[in-house]
Amino acid sequence: MAVAQNSDGQGKGGLGRVFVVALPYLWLVLFFVAPFFIIFKISLSDTAIALPPYTPVFEGFGAIQDFVSQLDIENYIFLTDDPLYVKAYLSSLRIAAISTMLLLLIGYPIALAMARASASIRPTLVMMVILPFWTSFLIRVYAWIGILKPDGLLTLLLQAVGLMGPEDQVQIFRTDTAVFIGIVYSYLPFMVLPLYAALEKMDNTLLEAANDLGCPPLKAFWRITFPLSLPGVIAGSMICFIPITGEFVIPDLLGGADTLMIGKTLWTEFFGNRDWPLASAVAVILLILLVIPIMIFQNQQKKVA
Amino acid sequence: MAKTLGPVKRKFSPWTDPSAVPFIRFENITKRFGTFTAVDNLTLDIYEREFFSLLGPSGCGKTTLMRMLAGFEEPTEGRILLQGKDIRGVPPYRRPTNMMFQSYALFPHMTVEKNVAFGLEQDKLPKGEIAARVEEMLKLVKLEDFARRKPNQLSGGQRQRVALARSLAKRPQVLLLDEPLGALDKKLREETQFELMDIQTNLGLTFLIVTHDQEEAMTVSDRIAVMDKGVIVQVATPAEIYEAPNSRYVADFIGDINIMEGTVAATQSALGAHGTIRIECDGVSVSVDQECQAAVGDKVAFAVRPEKVRISPDKPVDSAVNAVHGEVWDIGYLGDFSVFIVKLDDGRVMRAAQANVSRLVDRPITFGDMVWLTWPLDAGLVLTR
């Protein structure tokens, strides 16, 4: 068998390699990154009653000067001036923060219980947490409407047990409470799984060692278990916090008229008022608000991988 | 006890022939991972049909050297010549080398048969020929009955033999074996060592083997290279490596040895008929019959293997041997040998090994006995490095 020429084989491997990297790379640049530049550009243009309903700021990439001179930050001025938008942003962040706390409080004991279960049933438990996630998000939110409606099943149940008079009704539907219930319900698997992953890795003998050194179980939890699960806490919190901030379906279906969330506002600007530039400006500011959490998330993921 | 031995091992020493062309040549090879130098300016020749071993502590660069030859890593500097041709840039699948992996790397989704046939299929051999060769290979490693099994249906030793069959199936010009027998028990390992040697001689292949087992290296190799931290310290035949190590490192790494640091007190001219060199080791004076570059006053080490040291209760009469006096501190019974650990009068410790020739000894040496350790002038070594 002769030794082949130096370059050709390597070259072929190299070409395949370039292809494997370049295809998904270019796809994401075109369909994920480029749109952000476009959204930014359109957020700086004026509304028009046409299709597309905006007047472009510039055509062609030569007209940089035109572009700069025509830049129009009126959408941003409008957004920051109108207290409604400011309130919507703040309210979104507040709801996302509270929901994340609730998710942690509910998800942590579940994840801990799963991690402490016997090894043979753990895969089943994980499966059971994932299964609802496979069913449609929309359906899961929809299921709660039937429960929370004033004449819904919760009212029925409470009346049946006698906690509520036959004339009273549960007033949760179309309030922030319903939004919290919907969010916690929909995002629980996203919180439980990273927590479980962190807790499950933990060596049981650590706690035994702590007990052996005179640390009582509850204190051992705070001194050993919790600090070691922090990567899971951060990952789970970010996976929940970021998308909740921009959530649309839950506040729209379960929330009331006074439930302010920026995802809903964006949707209304876009589909209702057909104000694309303003919707784009709303999205740009939301993105800026979320840059830091997204970066925390990315860092966390890199550490895990 | 009717195991048929292969043909008598031929006399084989192309490395002593200056006109012989090396089959594989590592030429000033350096390999860096980031700032870490795994292989450092290493030059090594390996000849056709040679059974060559790499020996050295964990992390010294043995696997890295092999992976460069197989084509999985490119040297940072230097070149590798195969039959005189630089093979830089030739991808692994075009190199006439095959490797038996430390982890076996058997394809878990293919049967034993398919695993062995894999390499042959790549050469687009006719089906019949592949089947015949697979059968031959499986017969060679005595796995004919396991052809249809998947790797996870095999025991560790069987897997190892499949890996061997797979890497041999293509009759590579060079077979690279990275700790091939590590997973086997001592008996099976010895058997396989002889099988490997038979295969190598019968098929006329060149073998490059990495092992942690010195005895294994001694048994199978034509030559051994002892490596340390990315450099080769000595390349020689097993006997030379053992009897004439070129440095404290090799002497200490291979087998058991007593080493004493000292200074050259006199060389041949000053010594008359006996010993070539006299060394003063902190009060103990030893003489060694050896060609040596050392001059009076040089710091050197004196070394002698325990089995060359005789132990006796009586003072030797012959003044031509080296002798030291001490007390038996400990005795290690190894079955075929007993090792006596003797505390010399100045507090230093020396070991002497004695074959247990007969079951009953009249006057056994035991703990606390005062004894004399003696060894002839040609038993010891002067190590200058």
Added chain:
Amino acid sequence: MKSSRFDATVLTLGFAFLYIPIVILIIYSFNASRLVTVWGGFSLHWYQTMWSNQGLMDAAWVTARVGLLSATLGTVLGTMAAMALVRYGRFPGRMLFSGMIYAPLVMPEVITGLSMLLLFVALGVDRGFWTVVVAHTTFTMCYVAIVVQSRLLTFDRSLEEAALDLGCPPVKTFFRITLPLIFPAVIAGWMLAFTLSLDDLVIASFTTGPGATTLPIKIYSQVRLGVTPEINAICTILIGLVTIGVIIASLNTKRAELRRVHDEHMALRTPS
């Protein structure tokens, strides 16, 4: 022990919370009465009306096609991305690349949807079936990449090296060695991609056009008009399909597991 009773309680409550709404929804899809709160007896009535609801059926068909196409495309691209991330070490722009893989996982859907729509408008593409497919491919490929990446990280590289060493070129090595061995992860990635596509309302709403109404869009518009048992019925069917898929998949892995254990026992019994 006390903590184990605590754990059992937590798990019971947690799973009750997760499953009760879904169970209720399924039960009420068989309710003869239109009212959610009144049990009018068992009936398949809503499954029949659902079946004859042309709009709903069309939407289901569009969704299935979008799901199949985008999941398949996303799986191909995502697997390539995972290979690039795990296998190809450093290449220019690797940081950006891994950023682009992770960001879509958490990016609020309204942002992704809107930005993609604006891209399609800027490119002058007619919105419809294909724009939804492209949009779904883009975000599902990232999930697939994550799933496949975690499998590749535990993949023994010497298997690929052994194939190369035996003369198999890289592309062929991928198809003969790597792909068969990571296939379960690729399938899991595909299933995840398919359900995500099936599930998506927001991104589809932004990027769709005339004639390409997907099931979630249809369901959403009906839900806004109030709860109807017809929606319960179609949701139940969706849940049923997904559950069957997941159960088949997990049974498959369980069977493979059992076979492996069996094989290992066999290996121990046979003398070497």
